[in-house]
Amino acid sequence: MRALTWHGKHDVRVDTVDDPSIINPRDAIIEVTSTAICGSDLHLYDGVIPGMTSGDILGHEFMGRVVDTGPKSTLKKGDRVVVPFTISCGSCFFCQKQLYSACDNSNPVANQDITENLYGHSVSGLFGYSHLTGGYPGGQAEYVRVPFSDVGPIVIPDGMDDDTVLFLSDILPTGWMAAANCDIEEGDTVAVWGCGPVGLFAIQSALVMGAHQVIAIDHYPNRLALARKLGAKVIDYTQTHVLEALMEMSGGIGPDAVIDAVGMESHGFAPDNILDNIKQQVGFGADAGHALREALMAVRKGGRVSIPGVYGGFLDKFPLGALMEKGLQVRTGQTHVQKYIKELLKRIQDGELDTTFMISHRLPLEEAPRGYDNFANNQNDWTKVVLKPGTAGV
């Protein structure tokens, strides 16, 4: 099959690789019809996530048709499904608590050692997201082997276009969980750093959840325009003192809840206990966690801090004093996609959530490297790239 593979920093290619096949009883094989490039794929593209091997297939946002099933799969050949990026067994202690992204049983044991050392506990398996999370071949490919297919994938009724449901795989539930983690109350001001896809869905979700106002912070005019269209107020940080503006826009109180939808791209890993060969991939960005620090400074006393942005290592000059002295609550984590996906599908069907507005480009799989390049370097205009394996171009 053809698949987008990683070969190093800023080096991704579409290669011919082996087709996947059923290995475990609960597996299914999906023929991918749509797959997106995610902001967190750029962390891999930029080489700031360790545990990558040349030839790894990227992609964790995908959907398609079931073409093969293991004996314990509950899917049927021909089913159209969206696949959560988190791989979860459904039966461990964490899955039972709906903490699906903390699943104990989806990351192959040999792959668990690194995060067990790095974080104290191993993390769950994710598609196409380094060997720290299992080394699972991802969805930017013609076919994907999907483990625990009786737990993760959600069957999509015919008649719903791919583009309306594709983002159930990650960024919609991620934005939704980011807002849910804010425990929004009547009258709340919610400030969101980063108007990428997750930030935009967090804005939309916070408004659906009844926030009095959502204030979006970014510097790309086009992304700020998308936020404004959703109903957010916007701050362009290149023009405005963010902390002052947020205080003034919230009656001198400060935002009740803040969302960091930017993540680690601005800081990179500290290489303490990461293997030496991994060190060479480690990047130290210039902004150094600026969004999170600013969010912690901005949020009101007793406020809520939600971090959907991806972090993997250590953060310097973390304002722990602000956290403690203001009595803040922090909630974060990889998204428990399976917890939210059914409800969100219904909200899409009911027309409550707009899921297609951010798609700026649709490309055939063969043009994926061009998609990465532009998504990374032309962020104002390339807001979300959807790849269509099996098409010659759109």
Place this chain on the structure above:
Amino acid sequence: MDHLEDLRHSPYGRGDDNANVWLALGVGALLGAAGLAWYTQQSRRERARRPGDSAPGRTARQSRFGRYAVTGRTVTIAKPKDELYAFWRDFSNLPKFMENVLSVTTAGDVTRWEIAGPAGRSVHVETRVIEDRAGEQIAWRATESSQIDTEGKVMFRDAPGGRGTEVEAIVAYRPPAGELGRWIAKLFQREPAIQGRRELKRLKMLMETGEIATSELHKSAA
């Protein structure tokens, strides 16, 4: 070779037992052993003046007790203890989750373990069950003719809050001399805790999900 019997007090002993356990484990003798870092000696002297804590003895900042290396690990599995006990007690199931164990055969009261070695060679360990309490504990010890001197036990306890069963496995072994010893040292001593935890995690996967997670694209040709 009653080191594991001595250990019985320590790995799951609580609090005050530990002071005695330290003596039972020959910690005093270790103090004089060559090669112990100054830091280790200092901390042990320090520790000798301290009351014992509640942690299992094997989590101490040492991994050798007398001539024996000891490793152990606990995992909680969301299954009833009788089911887990029964699965383990059928020793032919063990290769399903123990990576280095090629086969386990039982003849009479002797169990023969074939363990994968370097260059396609394998080593044989012979054990006898020395304690068997249904649903609770299985303990084994190497026979005189075994190539490796080892003892181990696995315990099954109800986990709190309906979480299933706490499975605790602990193995003590004395590496033999010679080439075999060097290989075994490599196999066990370099990362004994990692070996143990990987095997228990595979057991957990198998029991909770019916399969063992893999990220391969397809079944390997082998």
